[in-house]
Amino acid sequence: MSRRLCILVALMLAAAPIGGCMAAAPSCYTKRASVVLPDRNRVLAHLSNGASGRALAEAIFDGRVEDAHAMLLRDPRLIGTAVVDDPKVPQPPAGQYGDLLTFATARCDADAVTMLFAAGMPKDGVKRGAALSLAILADSPAMAEQLLSAGASPDPQVGGGESAMRNAIAFGHLGGVMTLLRHGADPRQADRFGIDPVRMAMDAEQAEIAELLVEKGGTLWSVADDGSMAAHALLVPPVIFSSPEMLAARTRLIERGRNAGFGWPPPDRATVKQQIARGNWPTPAMAKAGMTVAPSVRERLRAAEH
Structure with missing residues (x-):
């Protein structure tokens, strides 16, 4: 199955109701019904820090911010409480994810988020990017703005975390993409396969988002490891x-593509791969016009050529 088709299938699944894996939806998660919130029962059964961690998580889920604060004052190490992933299970059950910051975000509990940061919670959370990736899908940007203004990275995937940008694009959430860009998200940040946000948006048929990303510095000409581009x-x-x-x-x-100076239509994937593998592309003119190739992609293409 092609990458584009996989993304389209995921989008269709995201548009369908998902039962049995969501917590009671807080008032700020109503516009995107298929957003999967942390499932209280599944979370509590797979937390770190034993009974103390479970008691703390329960307080966050219940909105008992003062109780949670008191627990953290008694044992600051509990700030690291998070769902423990089973290495034998590549994809945990829906809703079985997150850390204390994610649970507070799922409740849209700004007071709990403030308390957790004051208690030493890393700005990106213990599960890097999980809270922001959820917050970006809320009905309003308030939760995402709180996290980002506190110092959360708009590109947590750079440090190995979850990509909030990918989440926003997958749900066709133009406003979420705007929020991330406003806080400094890199519209050219590519993953290890060379897939950047513009390419994600085009694969998901989100042309309006792709156009916004290009206007903010993204490119239609970032090369992936199969020679494809947005x-x-x-x-x-x-x-x-x-x-x-x-x-x-x-x-x-x-029209932007036609005027970019590469010629239109773009060269086929095989030609792109070959020219990059041989070191012919991108020329200085191509680079100036927007063609980018991640170093890891260039190395793999050259290795395959030889």
Whole structure:
């Protein structure tokens, strides 16, 4: 199954109701019904720090901020309480994730978040990026703004954490992407396969988000390890998201592509791979026009050529 098709399938699943794995939805998680919140029962059964960690997490889930604060004063080490992942299970059950900061975020409990930071919670959480990746999907940007303003990274994936940008794009949440960009998210930050936010948006048929990212410094010409670029996605008609707004954004992106100086349509993937593997691309002019290749991608392509 192609990467683009996988993403589209994920989007269709995200649009379907998910039963049996969500906590009672707080009032700030109503616009995106398929957002999976931490499941209280599954979380409490898989926490670190034993009975003390469970008692602390229960206080956060219940909104008993003063009780939670008192527990942390007695034992500051409990700030590290988080769901313990089973290395034998690559994908834990839905809802079995997070740390204290994530649980407070799921409740939209600003007071609990403030208390946790004061008690020594890392700004990105113990589970790096988990809280922000959830907060970015809330009905309003208030929770994400609180985390980011406190010092949370808008790109926690850089340090091995969860990508809030990927979450926002997968849910087609233009406002969430705007929030991350406003706080300094890098629109060209690529993963180890060379997939950057513009490419994520195009694979998810979110042309409006892709256009915003390009306007904020992203590029249609970032090369992935299979030689593909976001520009290639513009050659394929959308399957799911074909509203007038989306089609208009695609048209504007195609016009940007035509004017980029690479020629249109873009070279096929095999040609891109070959030219990069041989060290011919990107030329200085191509780099100036927006072609980027992550060092790890370049190394793999050159290794494959030889």
